[in-house]
Amino acid sequence: MDRLDLAVLGGGVAGLTAAYLLRDADLEVFDSAGYIGGRTRSLQQPDGIWLNTGAQYVSTDRIKVVELADAVGAKLLRDDNLGEYWRGLYPGDPDTRSEIESCIERISAEQMQRRPATLPELDDVAFDQWLGEVSPDTHRFFDRWCQIMNSGSSVEISLYGALWLWGDQRSTPWSDRPVSRHDRGDCVFDGGTNEFTKALARAIGDRVSLSSRVASVREADGGYTIEVLGDRGTREVWARRVISALPASVAAEVIDELPGWKQQALNAIRYGRFMTMNIVVSAKDARPTSYPLTAARSDVAYNLDAFVIRTPGNFDERGGCFHNIVGDPTARVIWDDPDHTIKTGTLRELFRHHPEYRERVVRVEVQRWPYGMPLYSVGRMKTYEQLAEPVGGIHFCGDYTWASNMEGAALSGERAARQIRGTSA
Numbered sequence: 001m002d003r004l005d006l007a008v009l010g011g012g013v014a015g016l017t018a019a020y021l022l023r024d025a026d027l028e029v030f031d032s033a034g035y036i037g038g039r040t041r042s043l044q045q046p047d048g049i050w051l052n053t054g055a056q057y058v059s060t061d062r063i064k065v066v067e068l069a070d071a072v073g074a075k076l077l078r079d080d081n082l083g084e085y086w087r088g089l090y091p092g093d094p095d096t097r098s099e100i101e102s103c104i105e106r107i108s109a110e111q112m113q114r115r116p117a118t119l120p121e122l123d124d125v126a127f128d129q130w131l132g133e134v135s136p137d138t139h140r141f142f143d144r145w146c147q148i149m150n151s152g153s154s155v156e157i158s159l160y161g162a163l164w165l166w167g168d169q170r171s172t173p174w175s176d177r178p179v180s181r182h183d184r185g186d187c188v189f190d191g192g193t194n195e196f197t198k199a200l201a202r203a204i205g206d207r208v209s210l211s212s213r214v215a216s217v218r219e220a221d222g223g224y225t226i227e228v229l230g231d232r233g234t235r236e237v238w239a240r241r242v243i244s245a246l247p248a249s250v251a252a253e254v255i256d257e258l259p260g261w262k263q264q265a266l267n268a269i270r271y272g273r274f275m276t277m278n279i280v281v282s283a284k285d286a287r288p289t290s291y292p293l294t295a296a297r298s299d300v301a302y303n304l305d306a307f308v309i310r311t312p313g314n315f316d317e318r319g320g321c322f323h324n325i326v327g328d329p330t331a332r333v334i335w336d337d338p339d340h341t342i343k344t345g346t347l348r349e350l351f352r353h354h355p356e357y358r359e360r361v362v363r364v365e366v367q368r369w370p371y372g373m374p375l376y377s378v379g380r381m382k383t384y385e386q387l388a389e390p391v392g393g394i395h396f397c398g399d400y401t402w403a404s405n406m407e408g409a410a411l412s413g414e415r416a417a418r419q420i421r422g423t424s425a
């Protein structure tokens with residue numbers, strides 16, 4: 001049996017950050033996927049166009065992500081598109097807009113009143129309930145916004161969650177004090193978000209075992225025995241210490257004999273599914289294409305934001321990729337549909353918004369994320385503090401322990417690394 005000082009379970013931003021900060025240890029990262037980086041997965045074409053199938057933007061409050069990116073040599077590109085994503089959600093009708101504006105004023109007022117997260121009026125109230133009797137278009141605006149930002153509907157997300165998501169300070173629900181920011185503006189990773197996690201993996205000497213699913217973690221001989229299922233059968237590894245950077249429910253399932261309070265906290269995390277449909281289009285003067293359309297549902301919103309999320313640059317000159325994301329309410333309906341219908345529904349929406357691309361589609365991909373995002377769901381904050389509590393020599397990180405974005409994942413990985421260093425001292 002292989003023996004390690006540290007086993008890191010899960011090779012997303014959280015696990016790779018922890019591994020990077022503890023890179024001097026005798027460690028190995030195990031991930032069930034066939035690629036590095038979890039929800040930062042992106043694909044690259046030979047022509048330089050990339051397809052982000054998961055995480056997209058590094059907004060100005062993502063200080064830790066930028067610090068890590070600089071340290072491992074992942075290049076960030078300025079992209080001001082993020083500020084514009086409202087454009088795709090905003091309704092045309094002026095009365096609805098003014099109703100939305102008045103709701104935004106109420107949200108901003110709540111963000112100025114810092115209070116404990118667990119207060120029932122924050123944590124136990126669905127955001128939709130707090131909005132009250134608003135017009136269907138205003139309801140749709142906020143519901144779609146919740147889906148894009150956190151994959152869930154405004155019925156599932158608490159008022160506290162909505163305060164966390166709204167505005168340009170998504171690292172905290174509060175705006176009563178200035179939020180720390182980096183000076184690069186809103187950014188994306190050059191070449192796709194995966195370039196960030198690949199660079200982290202390189203910086204730890206590629207000690208990442210892919211296609212290696214952790215099936216169980218058991219206490220043994222003053223450490224832990226980890227059962228790993230891989231392409232070539234089962235491998236048993238002993239590690240003195242463990243960092244779990246797995247999705248919450250997976251951690252609850254594979255780690256044996258967790259105390260009740262920890263099981264309860266992990267199982268309280270609810271994930272919303274995400275689906276990404278990437279559409280690559282060619283430059284304006286390229287040879288015309290005819291992408292095959294088949295069948296699609298008539299009552300499904302295959303697009304929420306009028307295709308605002310996309311690679312930077314001039315599509316007419318170089319082509320580019322639309323990163324179309326739908327949240328759990330849509331994913332629940334189309335999850336098991338064949339890909340060709342999902343592609344067809346998405347393309348019909350693209351052609352409705354942008355007929356100029358009708359003969360320029362060269363590639364469409366569909367990515368399903370069963371653990372799309374930890375929802376800021378009603379009641380979530382009750383067990384929040386327990387999520388990052390170590391159990392024996394097992395430490396926990398992942399965006400679900402902090403905030404549902406790359407910054408939350410990176411900060412949680414840093415915290416796990418600090419805990420490990422504290423126990424070694």
Ligand SMILES: Cc1cc2nc3c(=O)[nH]c(=O)nc-3n(C[C@H](O)[C@H](O)[C@H](O)COP(=O)(O)OP(=O)(O)OC[C@H]3O[C@@H](n4cnc5c(N)ncnc54)[C@H](O)[C@@H]3O)c2cc1C
Pocket residue numbers: 009010011012013014015030031032033037038039040053054055056057058212213214215245246247250254274275276325369371372373397398399400403404405406407409
């Ligand atoms: C469509 C989409 C868009 C997003 N957009 C943004 C954005 O614009 N900006 C932003 O900051 N964030 C965004 N996010 C969120 C961001 O991607 C995540 O918060 C972050 O990447 C989570 O990192 P993590 O390490 O906590 O989890 P993950 O990346 O999910 O890592 C967990 C890892 O565990 C592995 N695993 C699971 N089960 C096992 C097992 N049994 N054994 C071994 N390994 C296992 C998985 O393969 C995975 O690699 C987006 C997410 C999605 C899905």
